[in-house]
Structure formats: C-alpha cells, structure tokens
Amino acid sequence: MSGPERSGGAGGLSAPGFPEQQVRRRARLGAAAAFPDPEDYGQHLFGADPGRSAPDELDRARLVPPVFMPERLERLIDLGREPLHHDVDLTVEIGGFRSPLPVYLSAFGSTQVASSDLGLAVSEQAGRLGVPMVIGENVVPMNGYGRIDPAAGRTLLGRLHRYAAEAPDGLGGVVVQQSTEDADAEVWNLVYSDPTATRLLDTGRLAFELKVGQGAKPGLGGMTVLGAAAGRGVAGQYAVEELFGPDAGRVLRCSAPGTFTDEILRQQIRLMRNNFPRAQVWVKLHPGRDIAHAAEVAWAAGAASVTVDGAEGGSGWAPLSFLDHVGLPLAECLRRIGRPGGCLLASGRMWDGARIAKTLALGARAAGLGRAALIAADEDPAAGLSRLLACLDMELRLIVSALGKYTIEALGPEDVWGASPAMEGERTYDHHR
C-alpha cells in the first residue's frame, strides 16, 4: 500500500470511498463513538446531515420505529419494569455457531493488507469476544500452512490457533475458505486433520466456506498485486500478468473464478458434508442476478449458511469498472431472496449499527465486517476491533429497542422504510426466519 493520499493508521492503511474516519473514531473511542463528541454537548445543535453521502439503497433507507409497541409491552411484563436498550439480547445463531453479536468477520484474503500482522491481531480480538471469523482463501497458497515452519505465525494455522486460544466456551467459530486454486493446496483437508483444529472441531466451532464468488468483482476470481519475485513464485498456480509494464517490479496475480452450475454447487456441498462431517458448510456467493436460485440450491444441499457479498468492494484488487458498475446492489439481492430458506449472511460496506440493522430486518441473520475490521485493527492493533464491536453492540441495542423489539430475530421488513418503493414492506411474509 503506497501513495501520497493514505491516512494515518498504525499500518498506513487507507480506504478511499469508505467511511474510514468514522471507523477509526470507533476504533479509538468504542461505544462512545455511537454519539457525537461530548465536548460539543450543550454547545452544538445537532441534526441530520442533508449532505450525508448515501452510496446505496440500503444507506438511503430508514429504520422506522412504530408508536405502538406490543412487543415492548411483553418485555415490560417479563421484566416487571420498563425495558431499556440494555435489555436487548443480541445473541444469534450464525451458520451453526453462537455469536454475542449479529456480526462476523469476513475473509480478508491474501492481499498485502491482510497478510500483515493485522490478521493475527484481528484473530485474537474476534476470538476473545466469540465473534465468528472467516479466514480467507489463498492464505495457504500465498502465506503457507504454518505446520512445519514455526516462524510462520501469519499463516492459516497461526490465525486459527490464536482464535481458538482466546475463544470463550460455547461462542464463536472459525470458518476456513477454499476456492478453486486452494483445492490444490487442500486447505480443508489440512485443517480437518490438524491438531490446531481439534478444540474447535470437538465443540462444533469449525466451518468450511466454499467461495463461489465475491462482491468486489462478481464473475471474476481473486486478484492481487504482487512484487515481481513473489509473482514468479506462484506463477505455476496462478495466472500472473505483467500488467504494469516489464520493469514495474510488480505484477497482477489472477485466480480462476471457478465454474459453477446448480449441479456443481449441489455436489460440492454434498461432498464437503460427506468428507468433513464434523464441520459446518458455509457458501459465499457474489451478487449475481440468480442469487435467489443459487442460495436455494445451497441451502437445499445442506449449507449451514449462505453469504451474499454485496457489490461493495473489499481488501483485494478489483478493476474500477467492476467496483462501479458490476453486480446487484445488496438491497436488490435481499429483495430477490425474499424470505430466506436458511441462514442468510450479508456483507458489503458494513461498519455501523444502522446499516447492519437494515440488513438484518431485510432477511440476513448477521452482517460481515470486512474493511471496517481491518481499518479498526490498523488504527489500534491491540484493541481497535474490540472497540469497533463495542460500538456496534451499543448502536444495535439502541436501534432494536427503539423499534420496540428485544431480540435480533424479531426484526422484520416492517422496520425499514425504503428509498425505492419496492422496498417498502411489500413482502408480506410473517417472518423471515
């Protein structure tokens, strides 16, 4: 990562087009960042910012509490006192795991930002809280197994070990991704037969994620920029192109996206269940126009969860035309899926409680944090992610209780007023879970 415009995190990470400064503030202040600066209290008159950027339909939509709240009455009767936001239970089941918050950490892949020590810092903090974490594809082919080389702490097994050592009993879980190229390195076979995974396997907290596609570049495989020497090292396994000129010292590395039909997806899931009976099966889809059909196939074949990765970017390298023009918006994906036939997860620009709450109300069980988690860890490797999660915890409690509800499962499409007419509660299903 180089360039004059980068911001001032510990690792020098920047995320143009992403609410990076707000995330950094959260990583410094924790739950207090859910509110304006207290120094300004009593001196500033606060109001909605009409100039607030709202890059997509989900951001434009609003959460709409009712006036009459029968579910609040139920909670009042349970408690024998007026309920507050502290009384919201944010615990959810995510793809076979239990999480204290309706969020999980998305895969960061093998990109330069994700293969630094941030990967380990993030593993440790996610583990301590018991928030599920996905470890990205290509960590093995690019960074190694970490089985025989003791110094290889940033490897797949290094991250797995760090998470497992911190995770409280009964919470969290690790999801290990594999894509077409990874099959050559047998990531799942490695993890399933490794002592590092025993504690997670014995407690049902290991999952394998089949990466069908990704939001940043729907229809394409993974892409990263490598130094010329590193590029030569993986040229047997990936397509490596001298895109930047023969003397640039860096090359573009492309993974094949992998070919899928409904039968291929169905059988891959069945084979995973057959070969790894003690691991959960997760499936990650790009925001394709047949997203509803693909998700149905995955659930029917036995996937414990299906992730829709919204067309919103990521930590990897993607063509500019894809970032701006390719893939269904996340709100449209959720609309097409309608009432999910299984556990649905969603990712894409997730960083604050409001966007996450809207996503959950529209059908998802949990939201994936990608860039937000990386930036938070970059701001403060030791505690940035924990503080970001504390802030999300606070915001979600406030939002859910404001809607007159006290569990995540109770959220529904009636809680969202859409920017486009098609989103305004036109779906009449009783409940999305």
Added chain:
Amino acid sequence: MTQTVLPGPRAHLTSPVTRTVLRVQNTITAAAREYLAGDGFVEMLPPIIGPVTDPGARGAKQVDVDFYGHRYKLMTSAILYKQASLLAFDRIFYIAPNVRLEPLETSSTARHLAEFHQIDVEVAHASRDDILLVAQGLVTHIVRRVVERMPAELAFLGRDPSSFAPLLDGPFGRMTHHEATKALHELEHDQSPDAEIDWTGERLLSAEHERPFFITDYPKGSRGFYDRENPDLPGMLQNFDLIAPEGYGELCSGSEREFEYRRIVARIRETGENPAKYGWYLDLVRDGIKGSAGFGIGLERLTRYIAGLEATWQANAYPKLPGVVSP
C-alpha cells in the same frame, strides 16, 4: 477420545502375535496373487509419487513431495494409474502402498492407518456387476487358503475358523445404499442419505451380518469423480463397498469408472477441484481410455478380519496411526 499407544518396533516385531499375523498376511497376498494370476491378471508395480493423486479420500490430507521444485503427491490411491495401466493390459493388479493423513478422530476407530496397502484390481470393459464377482471370488479364495493352510495360526490368534463357514458357503449379501440407510434409520442411527455410510453405521450393519455383503449405488457427492454415474439414474453411482461381518466394517471400495472426457471434467468440478491439476490424466482421457471397473481391498483391514484382530494397526509391521508419531 482415547489415544492408542503403539508398542515400540522391537516389542511389536518380536511379539508372537505380530509374527503370526504377518505370516497370515503373507498367505493372504500369496493367495491373492495365485487367484488373480489364474484369472488372467498381470501384476504391475504401482507408482509411489505423481503430480496428482486420488482426491476421493474423505477428509484426509495428501502428502506433498518436492519433486525438483514441482509439487508432487504421495499416492493416496493409485486409481488414476490403474485406469491408465489398462492401456497396456486389460486385467491388472497392484499391491500398492498408500499414505493418507487422515483426520485425527480416526486414530481411535481401530480401522484407520495413515500408511496402508491395497490389493488394487482393475478390469477393462467390465461392469460394476462383473467386478463384484471378481471381488467376491478373490476374497473367498483368500479366506479359503488361510483356513486350509493356517489352522494352527488361526487357533493361536483365537480366531474360530467356523466363523468363515457362511462366507465359504455361498455368495455375499447385497443391499443398496438406500436400503442400508433405511436399515440404519430403523436402528435409530442418523445416517445421511447423501453421504458415505459413516463408520458407526458400517459397524452397526456389519455386526448384523455373518458373511460379507456389498453396499451398492452410493449417491453422487459421497465419492471421487471417477465412480461412474448411472446414466439411467442421475445422481446414483455404479459403485460399491464390501463390508466384513461381525463388526469389522469396510474391507474394499470399488466402482465402474467414468472414462469419457466431458463427463470426467464436469465430475472433477463437482468435487471442487481445478481440472488443470489433472493435466496428464485428462490428456490421456481426451485421447481415449478404456471403460473399466475395479476395486481396492485394504490389505491390513482384510488381515484384521481374517485374523480376528482388535485393531487394524496390528496387521502392519510399522503401523502409523493418524497424528501419532511412530517409526
């Protein structure tokens, strides 16, 4: 999970039990060679390493070998070479070593070894039902030879030869995967209809039988890409397992094979693999290979069954259990 403690090599190799078991095993391999040679088979020596190996071993990691800078694999099974070998002869067999880094949970099944041997048989132009008869004839012959020639050894091991009377007396039983699943559900065992019969399920079915039996027609998604899908019943494979009675479990897996290029590429994708890594094999298939059927009998498992042993590792001179460091 209790960890099995293996004896050291001196204690193991000088044990009268080990010596007797290895002599029984010697009779088993001699009988196999006798039977197969008499049936027109050519014994070939199997490759140990190659650019690619059988991906069909459930949950097991392959062992990488640095072959002059290229990643090669130790054979988890020689299936791809068995198909290729039919270019030379129509009936071939190997007695082949295999290495599979099995999941750690298998170290306590009494049935899994990380390094083991198979009697690997392949027949050109054979159907699944043809190859079942070869497997049945071979196992029956082997058991008959041991019973005839090694009564003292079986007596020393406490194995009652009359246990084999039903096996020697008639054809093996046969049920489909669907029927096996149904039987297991009746035994209140939660067997997935889409997966291999799990180890507990195999043991339960095995304990209910007094002679070996075949389970046929496994669902796609439970096996490697080379098991032929039934053209008339999509989703069902023309394959089988041979299960030993008395709770000893699976002895052998086999199938009619896929041999057409287009079907094999699609099946490789269905098992989540990148077809590019099977380059040499696909080049061969594209130019045409023979349709065939074959099987692999786990030699140590067969020895365990015939000798009536507690665990499969007892049938190997240098046993390697998953995750256990041993010579």
